[in-house]
Amino acid sequence: MTPGSATPAVSVEHLDVDLGGAPVLHDVSLEVAAGELVGLLGANGSGKSTLLRAMVGVQAASAGTISLFGRPVKDRRVHAKVGYVPQFAAGGGSIPATARETVATGLLGPGRWFSRLHDPRVDSLLSDVGLSGMADRPITQMSGGQRQRVMIARALVRSPQLLVLDEPFSGVDVATQDAIAAIFRRLSQRGTTVVVVLHELGPLSEDVRRAVVLDRGRVVHDGAPEDRPLFDPGHDHQALHEECLGQEIHP
Numbered sequence: 001m002t003p004g005s006a007t008p009a010v011s012v013e014h015l016d017v018d019l020g021g022a023p024v025l026h027d028v029s030l031e032v033a034a035g036e037l038v039g040l041l042g043a044n045g046s047g048k049s050t051l052l053r054a055m056v057g058v059q060a061a062s063a064g065t066i067s068l069f070g071r072p073v074k075d076r077r078v079h080a081k082v083g084y085v086p087q088f089a090a091g092g093g094s095i096p097a098t099a100r101e102t103v104a105t106g107l108l109g110p111g112r113w114f115s116r117l118h119d120p121r122v123d124s125l126l127s128d129v130g131l132s133g134m135a136d137r138p139i140t141q142m143s144g145g146q147r148q149r150v151m152i153a154r155a156l157v158r159s160p161q162l163l164v165l166d167e168p169f170s171g172v173d174v175a176t177q178d179a180i181a182a183i184f185r186r187l188s189q190r191g192t193t194v195v196v197v198l199h200e201l202g203p204l205s206e207d208v209r210r211a212v213v214l215d216r217g218r219v220v221h222d223g224a225p226e227d228r229p230l231f232d233p234g235h236d237h238q239a240l241h242e243e244c245l246g247q248e249i250h251p
């Protein structure tokens with residue numbers, strides 16, 4: 001960074017992550033400016049979720065550094081600025097919390113949770129994600145897509161400066177995808193930084209102007225989405241087809 005330039009929202013430098021004794025991310029460097037909307041793409045297993053988990057501090061790095069808003073990710077002071085929706089957000093597992101209760105936990109202050117239950121932001125966000133009629137339904141009685149929407153509302157309720165989302169549209173119907181994409185768009189236009197793992201740009205295709213593509217734990221593209229490799233350049237598609245179909249492919 002040049003002196004006097006704005007502090008980036010996310011700064012990942014030479015990040016390595018090993019899992020189960022094997023390298024999963026290797027020498028990943030990435031800077032996201034405050035207010036940017038970045039799509040993170042790549043084949044299954046390329047390391048996208050691992051990178052997001054490291055970015056929000058739930059996955060330890062084996063080497064390298066991660067800073068959010070100029071502070072190390074381990075610094076608890078940055079956590080209040082971050083909203084994170086993990087992949088396949090299960091929304092409380094078997095705990096029979098209602099949608100309203102789950103979203104209100106995003107406003108945690110110790111001991112102040114109950115009083116936040118009727119915070120107007122909770123109802124407003126449940127309405128934004130199309131669940132206003134389900135506020136008092138236990139999330140154990142919701143579909144996967146409905147739970148995903150609850151967890152998106154939970155991540156948004158504290159108005160984070162950085163929103164980190166792992167496949168937020170997974171399991172969500174198309175109409176609701178558009179509604180949620182509109183929320184992300186609005187937040188981005190107001191200066192919220194958004195880093196989102198996507199398989200397809202889908203409802204965000206007009207909004208994502210920077211795509212970072214991972215391939216086997218390395219960044220292989222960082223730029224305009226239309227210039228990204230169409231498929232994993234090192235992937236052996238013929239071998240995969242042969243394995244799946246038990247036959248050779250002849251072009």
Ligand SMILES: Nc1ncnc2c1ncn2[C@@H]1O[C@H](COP(=O)(O)OP(=O)(O)OP(=O)(O)O)[C@@H](O)[C@H]1O
Pocket residue numbers: 019020024042043044045046047048049050051087
């Ligand atoms: N706990 C773990 N122990 C060992 N290896 C793991 C562990 N978690 C993930 N991996 C491996 O790390 C690699 C990257 O996984 P990751 O979930 O980050 O990929 P991804 O790009 O998010 O994939 P997908 O698109 O399928 O969600 C994969 O090869 C996966 O098998």
